[in-house]
Amino acid sequence: MIEKVHTLHRGSNGVFGVRRITEILQLEGETISRNRVPRVMGASRLQGIPRRRRWQGKSTGVRPDHVRNHLERYFEVLEVNTKWLTDVTYIRTTERWFYLRVLSISIKTSWAVGR
Template sequence: MRLKYAFIKKHSTDYPVRRLCQTLKVHPSGYYAWLAEPQSARAKEDQRLLGLIKHAWLESGGVYGYRKIHDDLRELGEECGRNRVRRLMQAEGLRSQTGYRRRPGFYGGKPTVASPNHLARQFKVSEPNKVWVTDITYIRTYEGWLYLAVVLDLFSRQVIGWSMKPRMCSDLAIDAMLMAVWRRKPQQQVMIHSDQGSQFSSSDWKSFLKANNVISSMSRRGNCH
């Protein structure tokens, strides 16, 4: 019931409350009584967790379902149940998409010389612009496949840079990093963690990182973290 009330509150600026209550089969008096209640600690935690879920969902290109989102959150150190993630995603209207897969070479392929894994699964970061992570996925659209590169600040779990192109190239990853550097303008050295894909091993990528005081960290083969 509380999820229905939360949905009504979110959309009350776009639609009449009475109509929303009628659609969701709740009484307006119950909604207004809920609105007057102070937000519980559980509800506040749900809101915080929902923010992380949204970022993970957006990072996937809007294609991950609750199972993969739950796995991502667990690997980031979040203590949450799979059913809770499913409930929050359903209430927010975040759904998985079929017809996508991870980009070729994510789990294999022949990389060039890899950078050390400086991150070493230390997902708890003390401040922003200290550790960023990046990844590439590809999704199917009505116009064909598109490649999406995303840069995430590990401190806030916020997407700070992204790039989308119709083909896989080194510029895809560099453009996403360029947006992140331009938006954040870090004053200290930043670590960027990635897999061992060729886009993150190219000479252009390495030159860009060096020019912008960014150190590369790469996961070991067969592990994206």
């Protein structure tokens, strides 16, 4: 049984974890308890690679009635500080997410504020 766990883990290039290896062994007809595979993998210092979660964003659709578009696509500026725009961008790095906020004042001068 221990050799089967090692073979399945090696065959998946180290991707398969406890759940998937347990499922495969049960489909092959092995009789195992739910704690056996975690014990074997822990003793052998084997670990699977978790799946990357996909972003579950909202789909674009019709704007609600109470939300108003103040610019109505009219970007011409007659006075300073009359129209402000902003944008937020999410940047994924190997360590964590970074958020980049770009502010545009009067649509002529702009700077970036990040964290």
